[in-house]
Amino acid sequence: MIKKTFKIPDMTCTNCAMKLESIEDTLEGVKEINASYHKLQMTVEYDEARLTDEQIIAAVKKKGYQALPT
Amino acid sequence: MSRNRKPSIDPVILIALGILLLTIAVVMIVLQSNTDVVSITNNAGTASQLVVAFITGLTTGGLSCLAVQGGLLASSLAHQIEQDYIEQAAHAERKKRSGKKNQTAVHSSSAFPIFLFLMAKIVAYTLLGALLGLLGSYLTLSPATRAVLMIVIGVFMLGNALRMFNVHPIFRYFSIEPPKFITRYIRRTAKGTDTVTPLFLGALTVFIPCGVTQAMMAAALGTSSMVMGAALMLAFTLGTSPVFFIVAYLTTELGSRLEKFFMRFVAAMVLLLGLVTINGGLNVLGSPLSFQNLTRNLLPSNRESVSAAQTAQSSLTEGDIVLYVQNQGYFPQTISAPAGKAFTLNLITNKTYSCARDFVIPALDYYELLPDTGTVQVNVPAQTKGDRLFFTCSMGMYTGQIVFE
Numbered sequence: 001m002i003k004k005t006f007k008i009p010d011m012t013c014t015n016c017a018m019k020l021e022s023i024e025d026t027l028e029g030v031k032e033i034n035a036s037y038h039k040l041q042m043t044v045e046y047d048e049a050r051l052t053d054e055q056i057i058a059a060v061k062k063k064g065y066q067a068l069p070t
Numbered sequence: 071m072s073r074n075r076k077p078s079i080d081p082v083i084l085i086a087l088g089i090l091l092l093t094i095a096v097v098m099i100v101l102q103s104n105t106d107v108v109s110i111t112n113n114a115g116t117a118s119q120l121v122v123a124f125i126t127g128l129t130t131g132g133l134s135c136l137a138v139q140g141g142l143l144a145s146s147l148a149h150q151i152e153q154d155y156i157e158q159a160a161h162a163e164r165k166k167r168s169g170k171k172n173q174t175a176v177h178s179s180s181a182f183p184i185f186l187f188l189m190a191k192i193v194a195y196t197l198l199g200a201l202l203g204l205l206g207s208y209l210t211l212s213p214a215t216r217a218v219l220m221i222v223i224g225v226f227m228l229g230n231a232l233r234m235f236n237v238h239p240i241f242r243y244f245s246i247e248p249p250k251f252i253t254r255y256i257r258r259t260a261k262g263t264d265t266v267t268p269l270f271l272g273a274l275t276v277f278i279p280c281g282v283t284q285a286m287m288a289a290a291l292g293t294s295s296m297v298m299g300a301a302l303m304l305a306f307t308l309g310t311s312p313v314f315f316i317v318a319y320l321t322t323e324l325g326s327r328l329e330k331f332f333m334r335f336v337a338a339m340v341l342l343l344g345l346v347t348i349n350g351g352l353n354v355l356g357s358p359l360s361f362q363n364l365t366r367n368l369l370p371s372n373r374e375s376v377s378a379a380q381t382a383q384s385s386l387t388e389g390d391i392v393l394y395v396q397n398q399g400y401f402p403q404t405i406s407a408p409a410g411k412a413f414t415l416n417l418i419t420n421k422t423y424s425c426a427r428d429f430v431i432p433a434l435d436y437y438e439l440l441p442d443t444g445t446v447q448v449n450v451p452a453q454t455k456g457d458r459l460f461f462t463c464s465m466g467m468y469t470g471q472i473v474f475e
Binding site for chain 2: 013014017018020021034036037040
């Protein structure tokens with residue numbers, strides 16, 4: 001398991017953080033997601049053997065946001 | 071072949087809801103004119119307080135709440151919209167395969183989740199009002215405490231408005247993030263259902279009250295009555311519901327371009343409300359820096375009120391000064407009094423039900439809930455020439471001053 005932080009510059013409210021955290025329910029290999037509107041970022045704890053950064057970025061894009069690895 | 075369509079909310083239901091809420095408004099206004107009949111507590115003017123709460127909700131609370139709690143509502147709609155999206159995609163696919171052009175499109179049915187959200191919100195806030203009223207029966211908020219609370223709330227509202235205008239990243243901290251364990255719990259328990267999510271999230275709005283709601287919560291605390299606290303919050307939340315419903319419905323139905331417009335409108339309204347709330351707080355503190363106290367002597371209407379004061383004084387015994395406390399405020403707004411001499415201020419009410427009855431002279435630490443009809447005397451100690459004593463209602467809406475000459 002590793003933890004990675006992504007910048008999400010286009011979050012506009014606390015609901016965006018909630019929406020991003022809901023990715024953990026659907027994306028295989030994710031253990032936990034903590035998103036913060038205050039910091040405009042999300043931290044993903046995931047199994048790197050089952051999931052790549054690109055897949056996370058794609059899942060974030062599907063929710064309507066842009067994720068930038070830090 | 072019949073298509074398995076999700077039932078959408080008929081516009082008739084929306085109209086019916088609107089009529090229901092309007093009816094409640096009319097009933098409450100009617101009750102206001104018959105306050106002798108209505109008595110939830112022994113306090114006179116109870117119904118008028120409820121009407122003020124309802125109208126506050128209807129006019130400003132809805133927008134302010136939407137700005138702060140809109141995220142939760144959007145979240146409650148997310149599942150519905152997601153389902154509609156999937157259904158629309160499937161519908162488009164079927165249409166493509168069959169080559170038919172006359173099938174009707176699937177429309178999003180966001181009215182029902184919004185309705186559930188608002189119902190849960192109303193119930194939750196009514197319970198919260200009852201709790202605050204109960205708590206208030208053990209506490210007493212002084213006007214100064216209330217003023218500080220109003221200023222803090224005003225600053226919070228300003229911060230939120232500036233956040234919505236995207237002025238500076240620092241203002242993001244004015245937005246309260248719901249605790250993670252709550253959002254996680256809701257998401258996991260409500261997954262796959264249409265009705266549970268909006269109900270849960272509606273109830274959860276008690277954890278992120280907007281500025282106006284917080285002011286109303288303070289008022290509920292001030293009622294010192296469980297029943298009155300509940301009734302006050304019920305009236306306020308009912309008042310917020312139509313605006314909340316209409317804006318949320320239009321926003322989800324008409325798309326993001328309109329949402330941007332509404333959010334800017336809401337931000338402007340919240341900014342204005344924040345300034346008004348801070349100004350009210352300054353009035354209750356008796357600060358000369360409030361808008362009214364700064365501009366009082368510059369406006370012609372206030373100069374006229376000086377002559378009204380003289381008229382009022384002429385009909386009284388020497389040393390007595392009269393202030394008429396009316397539903398629209400205090401008359402005259404500026405009273406002249408002799409310097410270096412104590413006098414009695416007669417506060418006269420006549421069927422006065424507005425918050426003007428909650429009379430405060432901050433500098434004298436004087437606070438009294440006046441009877442709706444009658445006279446209350448206040449002993450004002452001698453003041454030096456040029457001094458000004460500001461008086462106000464406990465919400466800082468109606469103001470006036472005594473000038474010592």
